[in-house]
Amino acid sequence: MRLSISHETTYHYEDQVRASIQYLRLTPHDSERQHVLSWQLDLPRPVRAQLDPFGNILHVLTMDEPHEAIIIGARGQVDIDELREAEHESQSALPFLRFTRLTEADEALRAFAEKECKQRRDRTALIDLMHGLNQHMTYTPGSTEVDTSAAQAFSGRSGVCQDHTHAFLACARSLGIPSRYVSGYLYSENSEHLASHAWAEAWL
Incomplete structure (x- = not known):
């Protein structure tokens, strides 16, 4: 494409x-x-x-x-290349285990990650985590600010793409899975919904 x-x-x-x-x-x-x-x-x-x-x-x-x-x-x-989903990189994934102020996992996020993934640390577990966060946090534009942390958005049960991403990073890192914040563009057939976007990538 x-x-x-x-x-x-x-x-x-x-x-x-x-x-x-x-x-x-x-x-x-x-x-x-x-x-x-x-x-x-x-x-x-x-x-x-x-x-x-x-x-x-x-x-x-x-x-x-x-x-x-x-x-x-x-x-x-x-x-x-729409058919290629995974990519391979030469850089170390270890820096993406570090928490930041916006991705610090509190007890609620750690417990949520454990509940969704249990002992699993594979792709299926991360997809379950993604869906679980989507169910827990309603997409609500204007409900958070640029400096809202993962813990705050998770506690408030709402946010936008950056909040879902921060919560995912907090959960994944608390499980020992390196993950990082990615920004880019969201493609939509409807020109009214064209926007910059945020999502997470995890290293498996």
């Missing part, structure tokens, strides 16, 4: 900002499952690409003069 992507983010500030730094992870990379045919960032000034410690393509945009708005654009074409 070939995807054509056009993404624009506009920041408007109530007061003039003297300086700002944007860390942009908006550039996909080639993998076993996807091939980047073309990609371009449209930014207020030229920036250089680099790799962050996790292998993501990173651009750092520094604005050191006063500004009231920033427009960031990304566009290109990517081929996706």
Whole structure:
């Protein structure tokens, strides 16, 4: 499947900002499952690409003069191999066992993970965990903020894709399964529902 992507983010500030730094992870990379045919960032000034410690393509945009708005654009074409689900990587999976502030597992999340997976640590267990979280947490836009933790969203029984992802990561890591947060694009036939999206990848 070939995807054509056009993404624009506009920041408007109530007061003039003297300086700002944007860390942009908006550039996909080639993998076993996807091939980047073309990609371009449209930014207020030229920036250089680099790799962050996790292998993501990173651009750092520094604005050191006063500004009231920033427009960031990304566009290109990517081929996706829909038949390939798993990918193989050379990087160690061990960093993805670490908890972060947003993915810290409290007692409720640990107990939930144990209930859903029991002694299993395979693909089926993780699919059961995913479905269990979907049942427990209702998808409710506006019910959480960008800094809502997995424990808070799980306790409130609602959230959006990032909250489901954080809860999954908290559960999986509590079971000793390396897993990571992924951001990308959600494809929909309905153009009203085109959106950026978050999901989890687990290492088996």
